[in-house]
Amino acid sequence: MLEAYPDNRLSRILLWSFCALVMAFLMLPTMVVVPLSFSSSNLLEFPPRAYSLRWYETLFGSATWMAALRTSLILGALTAMIAVPLGLLACISINRLGGKAAVAIQGVLLTPSIVPGILLAIGLFFVLAAQHLVGTLFGVLVGHVVLAIPVACVVLLPALARFDWNQVQAARSLGANWARAIGGIIVPQLQISLLSATLMAFLTSLDESVISIFVASGQNSTLPKLMFLSLRDQIDPTIAAISTLWTVIVVAVVLIVTLRQKS
Amino acid sequence: MTVLADTALAADARRERRFFLSLSLPALFIVGLAAILPIVWIIRQSFLTTGGEYTVGNYEKVLSSGLTWSALVTTLELSLGTLAICILLGTPLALALASARPRVANLLMAFVMLPLWTSILVRTYGWLVLLRRDGLINAALTGSGLTAEPLPLVYNFTGTLIGMVHYMLPLFLLPVYAAMRDIDANLIRASASMGATLGQAIRTVILPLSAGGIFSGSIIVFIYTIGFFITPAVLGGGKVNPLSIRIERTLSTFQDWGSASVLGILLLILMALMGVMFLAARRLIAGRKVGTAHA
Numbered sequence: 001m002l003e004a005y006p007d008n009r010l011s012r013i014l015l016w017s018f019c020a021l022v023m024a025f026l027m028l029p030t031m032v033v034v035p036l037s038f039s040s041s042n043l044l045e046f047p048p049r050a051y052s053l054r055w056y057e058t059l060f061g062s063a064t065w066m067a068a069l070r071t072s073l074i075l076g077a078l079t080a081m082i083a084v085p086l087g088l089l090a091c092i093s094i095n096r097l098g099g100k101a102a103v104a105i106q107g108v109l110l111t112p113s114i115v116p117g118i119l120l121a122i123g124l125f126f127v128l129a130a131q132h133l134v135g136t137l138f139g140v141l142v143g144h145v146v147l148a149i150p151v152a153c154v155v156l157l158p159a160l161a162r163f164d165w166n167q168v169q170a171a172r173s174l175g176a177n178w179a180r181a182i183g184g185i186i187v188p189q190l191q192i193s194l195l196s197a198t199l200m201a202f203l204t205s206l207d208e209s210v211i212s213i214f215v216a217s218g219q220n221s222t223l224p225k226l227m228f229l230s231l232r233d234q235i236d237p238t239i240a241a242i243s244t245l246w247t248v249i250v251v252a253v254v255l256i257v258t259l260r261q262k263s
Numbered sequence: 264m265t266v267l268a269d270t271a272l273a274a275d276a277r278r279e280r281r282f283f284l285s286l287s288l289p290a291l292f293i294v295g296l297a298a299i300l301p302i303v304w305i306i307r308q309s310f311l312t313t314g315g316e317y318t319v320g321n322y323e324k325v326l327s328s329g330l331t332w333s334a335l336v337t338t339l340e341l342s343l344g345t346l347a348i349c350i351l352l353g354t355p356l357a358l359a360l361a362s363a364r365p366r367v368a369n370l371l372m373a374f375v376m377l378p379l380w381t382s383i384l385v386r387t388y389g390w391l392v393l394l395r396r397d398g399l400i401n402a403a404l405t406g407s408g409l410t411a412e413p414l415p416l417v418y419n420f421t422g423t424l425i426g427m428v429h430y431m432l433p434l435f436l437l438p439v440y441a442a443m444r445d446i447d448a449n450l451i452r453a454s455a456s457m458g459a460t461l462g463q464a465i466r467t468v469i470l471p472l473s474a475g476g477i478f479s480g481s482i483i484v485f486i487y488t489i490g491f492f493i494t495p496a497v498l499g500g501g502k503v504n505p506l507s508i509r510i511e512r513t514l515s516t517f518q519d520w521g522s523a524s525v526l527g528i529l530l531l532i533l534m535a536l537m538g539v540m541f542l543a544a545r546r547l548i549a550g551r552k553v554g555t556a557h558a
Binding site for chain 2: 005011018027028030033096101125146213250
């Protein structure tokens with residue numbers, strides 16, 4: 001963009017060194033956690049003097065951490081399984097209706113992502129408390145589903161806009177019912193977008209912490225909740241180990257999405 | 264005959280519309296259940312005593328407490344502080360990325376996105392390790408002789424702000440980068456050929472044309488930071504108490520659901536007020552653009 005100013009070398013060097021610093025700032029916290037998880041000492045020294053796998057052993061040997069990891073993965077999968085079909089149906093509705101109705105539906109579906117998480121969390125806590133459902137997996141699940149629906153829609157709406165609706169009309173006029181038209185024509189053609197939406201919904205649930213902190217408890221504590229509680233009490237390198245594992249899982253999912261979209 | 268066919272068609276179209284409307288009902292239902300009902304419940308709860316009777320006592324109690332007002336101030340300080348730093352750091356970064364070759368820009372964007380895909384708790388932990396008294400940053404500062412004593416960088420306002428800027432910067436960057444990418448390079452060539460210096464080109468061409476992106480980025484920063492909870496809870500070390508922290512403490516330490524609800528409503532009002540201000544500002548900016556075009 002700035003090729004019209006080729007001889008401004010000094011300002012270019014200044015701009016890029018500034019950028020390097022900002023990028024370093026962005027990368028630093030993640031980068032520091034990974035080596036720390038392989039430290040052999042229980043001090044948070046950086047760089048570690050000697051390396052070992054002891055924190056991973058502690059982590060995999062801990063029933064609490066493993067239960068939380070399992071809860072989070074199950075919760076993520078359930079969230080994706082509910083949010084994506086609901087999101088797809090809502091997107092078909094938005095796509096076909098158009099006009100004011102579509103804007104209104106989109107507006108309602110977006111509310112959860114605009115309202116501060118802490119408000120959703122305490123409100124949900126009140127509602128669930130009235131039904132004696134605080135601490136159940138169900139409570140966290142509905143919270144995660146409403147956060148994941150807009151995420152799924154962001155992926156699915158543009159895909160539906162490219163979809164040729166005449167195909168559905170042809171199928172309908174040949175006698176296919178709606179379930180068959182949606183399942184047999186729309187779903188197969190949106191396969192890649194649906195996969196992306198599923199993974200994004202999964203990640204949304206995996207990453208969510210505030211609702212979990214307020215609504216999940218005991219057996220159903222999610223990984224972010226457990227990490228939050230440990231960060232407040234003590235910070236030993238076990239958290240570095242779970243952090244590294246966590247980041248690897250998420251980056252793997254993101255890579256799958258990106259590569260799928262490219263191919 | 265045609266009239267009959269027309270009414271039949273119209274009835275068909277109506278039926279189809281109803282069907283499409285019904286497709287969004289499951290999603291709307293669950294959003295109503297898990298997002299809108301909770302907000303309504305907070306409003307209801309704010310008027311109830313612990314015994315479940317109607318009262319305005321919660322409002323009197325919360326609004327007459329000095330803690331509430333200092334929480335309000337802290338919330339705004341954190342939010343606007345984060346916004347200011349994001350603009351200062353993010354705009355030059357977006358400019359550099361937009362002026363880089365596409366390949367380089369894509370690679371760098373991947374690095375910018377990495378923190379976005381890292382759990383906020385992982386990042387907060389990273390900052391705890393980096394900012395401690397004997398952490399990497401303080402070691403570098405004292406080692407290089409920049410400071411004699413380790414600085415108190417964490418469990419205070421500074422640490423909270425660092426953590427929040429780190430969370431928001433990639434989200435701020437995205438719309439600004441997109442806006443700058445879309446600027447027609449010919450405009451900058453034109454300004455160069457007419458003798459504008461680089462600084463003038465940035466000030467009079469690039470920045471006005473990316474104002475929309477900076478504006479969207481600012482709204483995103485604001486929406487996220489106003490209710491930020493994890494970062495102040497961990498990096499604030501109990502000394503930084505925005506509204507979100509006061510809500511949590513009122514709820515879990517004092518079990519005072521009514522007051523926690525009132526604080527939640529204050530947060531909602533603050534959001535609505537700032538939303539109105541942002542919209543007014545946007546109208547002002549748009550109006551000025553039209554004005555210069557006519558001049």
